[in-house]
Amino acid sequence: MTSKRQLALGWPTLIDVSLKRRFLYQSIQPNGLYCVNSDKYRCIYLTGCRALDSSSMLAGNTLRAKCPGSRQLTVQMMQNPQILAALQERLDGLNGSPSGYMESLPKVVKRRVNALKNLQVKCAHIEAKFYEEVHELERKYAALYQPLFDKRSDIVKAAYEPTDEECEWKADEEEELTVSKQDEMKEKAKLEEEKKDEEKEDPKGIPEFWLTVFKNVDLLSDMLQEHDEPILKHLQDIKVKFSDPGQPMSFTLEFHFEANDFFTNTMLTKTYKMRSEPDENDPFSFDGPEIMCCTGCTIDWTKGKNVTLKTIKKKQKHKGRGTVRTVTKTVPNDSFFNFFTPPEVPENGELDEDSEAVLAADFEIGHFIRERIVPRAVLYFTGEAIEDDDDDEGEEEADEENDPDYDPKVSSPLHTHTHTHTHTQPVPL
Known part of the structure; x- marks a missing residue:
C-alpha cells in the first residue's frame, strides 16, 4: 500500500x-x-x-x-x-x-498504547514546567539587558552623546587600512564637507530610528500607511515588560512617544497573555507557551488627527421626491495604529474568520517585536538583521524541502494560537 x-x-x-x-x-x-x-x-x-x-x-x-x-x-x-x-x-x-x-491492533496492545499516551501527557506537563522556568529566566535577563536598551534610547533621542571610544567600530578601522594615500586625501576632504553639512543641519540623536526599523521589516512595513509615518517619527523607544513573579505569564510592549500634535499619550501599550500548560482536550498539541489573547489601549487623539478613521461623502437619492443629498460618514481607515485595538475574543471563545485572521497576524507581529525587533533594533535599522533573516529562511527552506514530513502550508517560523472555538496553531515562545 x-x-x-x-x-x-x-x-x-x-x-x-x-x-x-x-x-x-x-x-x-x-x-x-x-x-x-x-x-x-x-x-x-x-x-x-x-x-x-x-x-x-x-x-x-x-x-x-x-x-x-x-x-x-x-x-x-x-x-x-x-x-x-x-x-x-x-x-x-x-x-x-x-x-x-x-x-x-488486539485489545491488549491498544491497552498498552493507552498507557504510553498517559505517560506522554505527564511529559507534556513536565515540559510546561520547563517553559515556566525559562520564562522566569527570561525575566531575570531582561533586567540585565534593560540598562543597555535605555542607553540605546538615550542616544536615539539625543539625551546622551556617545564618546569617541563608544563610537569606534572595528569595521571602520578595517576599511581605513585599505585606503591608499591618494584616497586618504579625497576621503579627508569628503569628511570635512560632510562635517560642514552636518553642522548646518545639526541633527539630534538618530532621526526616524524606529520608523526606519519598521520600514525595513516586511512584517511591519505592510502595516504602515503614508499617514502613519509623520506620527512614527515621534516614536522614541519600544520596551518589553514581563509579568511580575507569581502572576500569569504575559508580556507588554510599550511604545514611548515624544510630545506630538497627533495624540496626548506619551506611551501606547499592547499586552499579550500567555499559557504554558497542555490543553485538557488536546494535550498532545502542546509545544510550549501560547499567546492566548491580547489587549491594546485607548489612544487620546487630538481632534481631527485620528488616522484610524476617515470621513467619506455619499450621495443619497430620496425615493419619493427624487432629490439628492450628500451624507458624511465616518468609517474605519487602514493604519498601523489599529494594532492597539485588536478584536475582542467573546466569552464563548468564538470568532469569525476575519477576526481570527487578524488576531493570528497580531500574535505573530507582537511575538516578532518582542523576540527580534527590540533586542536587535540597530541591526534592523542598518538592514544587517534583514540579511541574516533572509539567510536563515534560505537554510530553513532547504532543510524543509529535504524533510519527508514537511508541510508547505506551515512555512512560517511563527505559528499562532487564539483561544477561540476555531483554533490556529500556537506561537512557540
Whole structure:
C-alpha cells in the first residue's frame, strides 16, 4: 500500500486513506485525475471524459486512461480556480487521516498504547514546567539587558552623546587600512564637507530610528500607511515588560512617544497573555507557551488627527421626491495604529474568520517585536538583521524541502494560537 509520506516527497503515487475499512485512492496523472473505490474496483476519470471499469487493476497501482483529448481537458480543469480549490480542500482532508493500523491492533496492545499516551501527557506537563522556568529566566535577563536598551534610547533621542571610544567600530578601522594615500586625501576632504553639512543641519540623536526599523521589516512595513509615518517619527523607544513573579505569564510592549500634535499619550501599550500548560482536550498539541489573547489601549487623539478613521461623502437619492443629498460618514481607515485595538475574543471563545485572521497576524507581529525587533533594533535599522533573516529562511527552506514530513502550508517560523472555538496553531515562545 502506498504511503502518504510519498506525497510530501513529491513522488507521483497514490494517497491511501482508511475510512471504515474502505480505501479511497486518488492520483493526479499527466492525463487526468482518478478516484478508485477499492470495494467496487471502479475508476472514475474526473475530467468527465468517461468512466472505466477497472476490476482487473490491483489496488495501489497507478491508474491511467487512454482517453481522446484528455490532456486538453486536464489543462482546462487545472486552470479553473474553483476546481483547484475543491481539489486542494479534498487533499487537505485526506492528509493526516489515520491509516487504520491502530484499529487493527488486539485489545491488549491498544491497552498498552493507552498507557504510553498517559505517560506522554505527564511529559507534556513536565515540559510546561520547563517553559515556566525559562520564562522566569527570561525575566531575570531582561533586567540585565534593560540598562543597555535605555542607553540605546538615550542616544536615539539625543539625551546622551556617545564618546569617541563608544563610537569606534572595528569595521571602520578595517576599511581605513585599505585606503591608499591618494584616497586618504579625497576621503579627508569628503569628511570635512560632510562635517560642514552636518553642522548646518545639526541633527539630534538618530532621526526616524524606529520608523526606519519598521520600514525595513516586511512584517511591519505592510502595516504602515503614508499617514502613519509623520506620527512614527515621534516614536522614541519600544520596551518589553514581563509579568511580575507569581502572576500569569504575559508580556507588554510599550511604545514611548515624544510630545506630538497627533495624540496626548506619551506611551501606547499592547499586552499579550500567555499559557504554558497542555490543553485538557488536546494535550498532545502542546509545544510550549501560547499567546492566548491580547489587549491594546485607548489612544487620546487630538481632534481631527485620528488616522484610524476617515470621513467619506455619499450621495443619497430620496425615493419619493427624487432629490439628492450628500451624507458624511465616518468609517474605519487602514493604519498601523489599529494594532492597539485588536478584536475582542467573546466569552464563548468564538470568532469569525476575519477576526481570527487578524488576531493570528497580531500574535505573530507582537511575538516578532518582542523576540527580534527590540533586542536587535540597530541591526534592523542598518538592514544587517534583514540579511541574516533572509539567510536563515534560505537554510530553513532547504532543510524543509529535504524533510519527508514537511508541510508547505506551515512555512512560517511563527505559528499562532487564539483561544477561540476555531483554533490556529500556537506561537512557540
